[in-house]
Amino acid sequence: xxxxxxxxxxxxxxxxxxxxxxxxxxxxxxxxxxxxxxxxxxxxxxxxxxxxxxxxxxxxxxxxxxxxxxxxxxxxxxxxxxxxxxxxxxxxxxxxxxxxxxxxxxxxxxxxxxxxxxxxxxxxx
Numbered sequence: 180x181x182x183x184x185x186x187x188x189x190x191x192x193x194x195x196x197x198x199x200x201x202x203x204x205x206x207x208x209x210x211x212x213x214x215x216x217x218x219x220x221x222x223x224x225x226x227x228x229x230x231x232x233x234x235x236x237x238x239x240x241x242x243x244x245x246x247x248x249x250x251x252x253x254x255x256x257x258x259x260x261x262x263x264x265x266x267x268x269x270x271x272x273x274x275x276x277x278x279x280x281x282x283x284x285x286x287x288x289x290x291x292x293x294x295x296x297x298x299x300x301x302x303x304x
Contacts, residue, residue: 185255191229191273200273205303209296211280218304221271226262228254232278246278249286253293261297264304274300 191197204217230250232243254276265272276296
C-alpha cells in the first residue's frame, strides 16, 4: 500500500519555474479549475504542483486557505496514477491548479472535479 503524501519536493515554489510554466505551458479549464501544465524531458521524473486562488474571487484569506487545503488533500489522494504515468514516460510535469469560482465548494464536489481534471490531464499527456 503506497503512502499518499504531498511533500516539499512535490510543491512548485520557484518563481522562475512558475513564470516559465505560464509562458510555455498548456492550459485547459474544467470548471471551477483552470489547469496550467508543462511536461518536459527530464533525467529524473517528477510531478510538481501549485494551487492558487485569486483574492478577487474569494476576498477572505480564511476561505482561500480552506479551498487550497481541500484541493491539496484531494490531489494528494488521487495523484498515484498520474505520477506513475509520468514516471513511465520519463518526463517531468509541472502544473498549477487555479480555482476560478467565487463560491466555496464542498470537499466531495471538489474531489470529483479533481478526479475528472486528472483524467483529462492524463489524456492530454
